[in-house]
Amino acid sequence: KQEVTQIPAALSVPEGENLVLNCSFTDSAIYNLQWFRQDPGKGLTSLLLIQSSQREQTSGRLNASLDKSSGRSTLYIAASQPGDSATYLCAVSPPGGGNKLTFGTGTQLKVEL
């Protein structure tokens, strides 16, 4: 059974700092890995999707990497801003794709002024 772990569970940083969120998964047989952002009272927003054959994806200040063989992914946020404060979730999909995502428990990020 796939298990996804995220470290740290919570993180507080000053504005402008670069930071890394970690995600690990137990079964390397995945189709893809996604990073989501969850804001209170709102749904999940997909930030980056990495196919199993890819090593990284970039969008603006965000960069996600994937090392499938070791079961790890990182989300790098450059020059953090207070608006980045949210819970960040990673999720993996099984071989064959589909929406049976297995989610991690998330990292709650707070970026302070």
Next chain:
Amino acid sequence: SAVISQKPSRDICQRGTSLTIQCQVDSQVTMMFWYRQQPGQSLTLIATANQGSEATYESGFVIDKFPISRPNLTFSTLTVSNMSPEDSSIYLCSVDLITGVQETQYFGPGTRLLVL
């Protein structure tokens, strides 16, 4: 992309009652998915709702407790039946869209349920 709305956004219910949550998508999709997020936990898939067929439930979830309807390609409902405080969660619906070779999941804003 897909825009998903859910009703109600939140509710407080009494033990033993039932609540039906609606999910509307702005485009036609084959499959819709219902997730639960219990307090302090991550998201867990409840079931997959296909239009024109019975929903497929994940281990630990049954149709009698979480009946699902899927009357058309843009709408689905999830009912939480005979509620207990343990059902207090955020319930989210989701769809996946394939654009080119990429499959992306989109989520609704969620329904926050508190059972007293």
